[in-house]
Amino acid sequence: xxxLKQRGVGLIEVLVTILVIAVGLLGxxxxxxxxxxxxNNAHHRSLATIAAYxxxxxxxxxxxxxTAGSYNAVAVNKSTTDCGDSCSSEAARxxxxxAVALEDSFPDGFAGSVTSNGNFHDITVSWTxxxxxxxxxxxxxDFTLRVKVYAP
Numbered sequence: 001x002x003x004l005k006q007r008g009v010g011l012i013e014v015l016v017t018i019l020v021i022a023v024g025l026l027g028x029x030x031x032x033x034x035x036x037x038x039x040n041n042a043h044h045r046s047l048a049t050i051a052a053y054x055x056x057x058x059x060x061x062x063x064x065x066x067t068a069g070s071y072n073a074v075a076v077n078k079s080t081t082d083c084g085d086s087c088s089s090e091a092a093r094x095x096x097x098x099a100v101a102l103e104d105s106f107p108d109g110f111a112g113s114v115t116s117n118g119n120f121h122d123i124t125v126s127w128t129x130x131x132x133x134x135x136x137x138x139x140x141x142d143f144t145l146r147v148k149v150y151a152p
Contacts, residue, residue: 041129047105048125048143054101055114055123058094059149065091066149072116076102078109111140122146 059066070091076099087093102110102125109128114121126142 044106044127044129045141045143048127049145051098051102051105051112051125052123052143052145055094055098055112056121056145056147056149058098059114059121059147062090062094063150065089065094066121069116071095071114071121071149074112074114076112078103109140117146120146120148 059071062070065071068091070089071094074095076095080096080099082100083092083096087096098112102112106127111124111126113124115124122144123146124142124144126140128140
């Protein structure tokens, strides 16, 4: 029986162990990044919900503007500016302040609209979500709230 001395076996075992741990840590980092992206996107969905309800409350406090149709075709985006003290009506001020609030909530890009559909109004907020990789095209999810604003 011939016995051979083995040398370097412990070093190979250590290298394999380091490789397995490195692959596991890379997987953990990838899961953490995906989790952070999803948390941020969920936060944006919450902000969109709050923004839509904000416009609904603005409309409910201005029933004369709703009756006059001042909220029937509203569209705001990043280029919409604040009218400051030069707003021509309460509805124009509401839209201007809503655009500023949306810009504060969605600095990467947004669009907001209010459309009339008979007795109902559809308030829609769209925004840009974070992507896992740069090759994925940016999508713009939206949140739409349909409400009936009662005007006297």
